[in-house]
Amino acid sequence: MPYPPVVTRQSNIHGTGVFSTHAILAGERIIEYRGIRIPKTQSHLRPETITQGSPDQPVFTFTLDPLHNLDGDIPDNPAKFINHSCEENCEAIHENNQLWIFAKKDIPAETELTIDYAFSLESFFEHPCHCHTPNCTGYIVASPLRHLIRKMLSQSKFKPESRFKKYKILACMERSEIRREPITQQPV
Numbered sequence: 571m572p573y574p575p576v577v578t579r580q581s582n583i584h585g586t587g588v589f590s591t592h593a594i595l596a597g598e599r600i601i602e603y604r605g606i607r608i609p610k611t612q613s614h615l616r617p618e619t620i621t622q623g624s625p626d627q628p629v630f631t632f633t634l635d636p637l638h639n640l641d642g643d644i645p646d647n648p649a650k651f652i653n654h655s656c657e658e659n660c661e662a663i664h665e666n667n668q669l670w671i672f673a674k675k676d677i678p679a680e681t682e683l684t685i686d687y688a689f690s691l692e693s694f695f696e697h698p699c700h701c702h703t704p705n706c707t708g709y710i711v712a713s714p715l716r717h718l719i720r721k722m723l724s725q726s727k728f729k730p731e732s733r734f735k736k737y738k739i740l741a742c743m744e745r746s747e748i749r750r751e752p753i754t755q756q757p758v
Contacts, residue, residue, distance in 0.1 A: 578651050
């Protein structure tokens with residue numbers, strides 16, 4: 571059996587994806603997410619972070635701890651092509667100072683591997699989701715925040731492509747309440 575048990579190819583979700591070459595069992599370690607450990611203070615200088623505002627530009631950075639990120643934009647890291655899904659079949663787990671992708675559930679052969687990118691609500695409208703699963707919210711946000719997106723989308727006056735670009739979305743998790751506050755200019 572080849573290791574890792576994956577191949578990269580064109581994805582129906584977005585660009586290039588990672589696919590299983592054979593059936594993978596729940597809990598199985600699949601592939602290491604490789605990269606360069608960088609201080610968070612330098613993350614904003616990385617090319618993929620600078621372009622994060624564009625939905626067409628990939629972001630290969632994983633949070634490792636409060637002080638460090640893992641920049642996965644290196645040639646020998648096929649795991650960087652794992653796409654987001656609102657019904658992910660994999661998860662990233664830190665193990666022995668490495669970041670590994672594990673199967674969350676049994677994955678049939680020739681299935682695309684997906685994870686939850688766990689983006690915050692800030693600028694969520696700039697990151698549309700194309701997973702097309704039954705529970706897709708239409709935007710790439712962390713699983714615990716998806717109910718807030720559904721609530722906003724159910725409001726008839728919610729128009730992320732126009733009105734909300736000028737507003738910062740604040741989620742009050744304790745009350746599951748959403749409110750808009752105008753973005754104020756930060757002093758220079």
